[in-house]
Amino acid sequence: MRRSMLFLPGNNPNLLINGNCLGADAVIFDLEDAVAPAEKDGARILVRNTMRYMDFRGCERIVRINGVDTPYWREDVDAVLPQRPELILLPKAGTAEDIRMLDAYMTEKEMHFGLEAGTVGIMALIETALGVENAYAIAAASGRVKALFLGAEDLTADLQCRRTKQSREIEYARTRLVVAARAAGVDVYDTPFTDVNDDDGMETDAELAKALGFNGKASISPRHVEIINRVFSPTPEQIEYAYQVLEAIEEAARQGKGAIALRGKMIDAPIVARARRTIEMAEALGLGREDV
Amino acid sequence: MEIIKRASAGTLESSDAYVQIEPHDGGLLLELESVVLAQFGDAIEAVVRDVADELGVKNVYIRIVDRGALDCVLRARVETALLRGRGNP
Numbered sequence: 001m002r003r004s005m006l007f008l009p010g011n012n013p014n015l016l017i018n019g020n021c022l023g024a025d026a027v028i029f030d031l032e033d034a035v036a037p038a039e040k041d042g043a044r045i046l047v048r049n050t051m052r053y054m055d056f057r058g059c060e061r062i063v064r065i066n067g068v069d070t071p072y073w074r075e076d077v078d079a080v081l082p083q084r085p086e087l088i089l090l091p092k093a094g095t096a097e098d099i100r101m102l103d104a105y106m107t108e109k110e111m112h113f114g115l116e117a118g119t120v121g122i123m124a125l126i127e128t129a130l131g132v133e134n135a136y137a138i139a140a141a142s143g144r145v146k147a148l149f150l151g152a153e154d155l156t157a158d159l160q161c162r163r164t165k166q167s168r169e170i171e172y173a174r175t176r177l178v179v180a181a182r183a184a185g186v187d188v189y190d191t192p193f194t195d196v197n198d199d200d201g202m203e204t205d206a207e208l209a210k211a212l213g214f215n216g217k218a219s220i221s222p223r224h225v226e227i228i229n230r231v232f233s234p235t236p237e238q239i240e241y242a243y244q245v246l247e248a249i250e251e252a253a254r255q256g257k258g259a260i261a262l263r264g265k266m267i268d269a270p271i272v273a274r275a276r277r278t279i280e281m282a283e284a285l286g287l288g289r290e291d292v
Numbered sequence: 293m294e295i296i297k298r299a300s301a302g303t304l305e306s307s308d309a310y311v312q313i314e315p316h317d318g319g320l321l322l323e324l325e326s327v328v329l330a331q332f333g334d335a336i337e338a339v340v341r342d343v344a345d346e347l348g349v350k351n352v353y354i355r356i357v358d359r360g361a362l363d364c365v366l367r368a369r370v371e372t373a374l375l376r377g378r379g380n381p
Contacts, residue, residue, distance in 0.1 A: 013365040014307040041375065042301050046368040053364035 001284045002026050002060060002147075003216040003232035004225045005189060009034035010043035016050045019059070022222040023229065026060035031076050032067070032091050040072050044079040051083035062123060064089040068098050077105060082113045085120060087146060092154070093124035094131045096141035103142040118144060123189075127151030128158045132173045139184035148181045149218065150174060152191035163194075165201055167208070178213040190214040196221040206231040239282045243289050245275035295352045299376035302361075302369035309361040311373040316353035320344055326358035339363055343370040352377070 006024035008015045010031045019027040029050070035043040051061055063085045065076035069092065077088065090102055102122060110117050122144040126135055132155065139148050152170045156163040163169065174190070181188035190209035193202045202224050209217050210231055217228045234242070248267050252260035260267055282288070298314040322340055324333060340354060354370070361369065 012305075013361060014305060017307060017362055017365065042368070042372040045372050045375075046365065049364040049368040053362075 001281060002187065002189070004228040005062065005149075005216065005218040006222060006225055007034070007064075007192070007218065007220045010047045011035050011039050013046065013050075016046065017054060019050075020054060020056045023225045024059060024219070024222075025216070025229070026062050026086070027056070028062045028064050028089060028218070029080075029085075030064045031072070032064050040066070041075075044076055048079045048083060051080065051085065060087070061085040062087040062089050064091060064125070067092040068101055073102070074105060077102075077109055081106065081109050081120060082115070084115070087121045087123045089123045089125055089149065091125045091151070092128055092131065093126060093138050094128050095134050096137040099124060099138055099141035099145060103144050106144070120144070121146040123147045123149050125149045125151050126173070126177055127154035129155070131155075132176055135177050135180035136183055139180050139186050145184070145186055147187035147189060147215070148177050149189040150177050150191045153194065155191075165195065165198075165205075167205065174209070174212055174214075182213065187215040188213070190217040192218045192220045193224065194220060196223060199223075199227060203227050203231060233285060234278045234282050234287070236287075238278055239287060239289060242275035242278035242282070245271055246279070293348045293374070293378050295349060295374065295377045296379035297377050299373050301372035301376060302365075304357060304359055306359050307361060307365065308359050309366050309369045310357040310359075311369045312355045313373045313377045314353050315377075316351055319351060320349070321353045323353075323355040324358065325356065327360065328358070335363075336366065339366050340370050343367050344374065347371065347374050349374050349378075 002025045004024045005026040005028050006022055007028045007030050008019045010029050029047040031043055031047060047063065063080045065088055066072035090098065093099060099122060106120060107117055122142065124138045124145055126132055126148055131138065135148060139145055150173055153163060155173055156169055161169045178188050193205045195201055206217050206228050216232050219225055219228055244262055245267055248260050248262045249272055295313060295315050300312045302308050302310045304310050320341060322337055324336060326333065326336060336358060344352065
């Protein structure tokens with residue numbers, strides 16, 4: 001479960017070493033945009049050591065490496081792969097070939113380091129017009145791809161439009177990514193909300209992302225993590241309803257009925273599937289029905 | 293590994309360390325400035341010598357201004373500085 005993903009600048013020890021206590025379901029150690037070219041080597045070693053020596057139990061570790069169009073990405077993989085992050089985040093994923101190139105290199109390095117092949121996944125950061133158009137091919141390019149992630153700042157620059165809080169300029173990309181990810185059977189994550197002082201705007205943006213089908217949302221600020229976690233968690237009412245759905249289905253089965261109504265609405269397979277997902281998530285969060 | 297040029301790594305920010313190195317004959321010479329020198333000076337020196345040993349660096353002058361860096365941070369900054377100062381990377 002990954003409701004929130006918090007970016008941590010790869011060359012900032014103060015944030016890196018405290019990353020595991022900021023409430024995010026996952027942290028993204030950033031070796032790309034947050035690190036100046038002259039500091040890439042230092043950040044790489046610092047992130048490697050943070051992963052090696054700090055305890056991040058309960059918090060997934062994702063590393064944003066540099067893009068495959070840069071001279072840095074192979075050394076990034078060399079440094080962090082032995083620390084077994086859950087995911088490598090590939091920025092500016094534009095084509096399936098970008099993924100296959102990274103996949104092949106990771107496989108080669110896993111063999112080199114004596115790691116089980118395929119244990120580290122890939123998350124593709126879609127932040128170019130080309131990437132949006134190729135979203136499904138990227139998501140389906142390798143079994144390592146576990147998720148797509150929309151990066152709206154670079155995308156709007158590529159689209160030659162202004163990034164706004166209303167986000168109408170990324171409506172197409174958002175829905176396109178959700179559809180592509182679901183078609184490929186992977187997760188999908190929404191772009192960060194970049195005004196760190198606008199909590200209401202943050203919440204509205206997260207609610208929209210949830211309504212569109214995103215699994216969670218990234219953040220560049222620790223103060224947004226709690227809001228994201230709350231928005232992407234099931235509410236007590238949703239948990240109670242999910243249990244009632246499953247009870248209704250069991251009752252229908254006992255009565256030999258193919259369908260049954262709950263609160264005046266027919267319960268069908270998609271509703272049952274949604275209820276199961278809600279309960280799975282509630283259980284993962286330690287929210288039982290008794291807490292409702 | 294031979295150190296052939298001056299190099300530095302890290303910052304003076306809180307939880308970080310600023311490491312400067314330069315070529316030096318006659319072993320590892322360490323100059324350390326830290327707010328926790330009295331309590332952790334020996335431990336910091338041990339970390340620095342450990343990193344230098346791992347990289348096979350025998351002769352180097354290292355100056356460190358420590359701003360409360362954890363071991364993993366100090367190790368990273370010393371390693372980065374030494375790698376930046378090496379010959380034939």
